[in-house]
Amino acid sequence: MLRILATGCLAAVGLPRLLGCAARVDETGPVTLDRAEAEHAGRTIVTWNEQPVEVRFTDDGFEARSLACTHLGCTVRWVPQQNHYACPCHAGFYDAEGNPTSGPPLEPLRDVLVRVSADLVIVGS
Secondary structure, three states, rough: OEEEEOEEEEEEEEEEEEEHOOOOOOOOOOOOEHHHHHHHHHHEEEEEOOOOEEEEEEEEEEEEEEEEEEOOOOEEEEOOOOOOEOOOOEEEOOOOOOOOOEEEOOOOOOOEEEEEEEEEEEOOO
């Protein structure tokens, strides 16, 4: 079963560095990313708590948010050309900060706790 899509590589449960992927999945704990790789990637998508989570590196450090639409839970995707997130299920849209701008979603995308410890980015701790 595929568990992570991070920086263009796939990792399966039990194979944490398959094809050089920087993320690790622990079904009972947080996801860890190599800090340097996550900074270089800019945006990384991991699976935490059975949901897709985007980890972004910004001028202020790392932030993470759930990519589960707050309307019905479909996975939203970042559309860089329009600088927004789009939900393919019911035409919901969110701005770059995850706030709903149109369509059925009324609540913003949910933030996920992220912290940096030495050379690791820890998501969902």
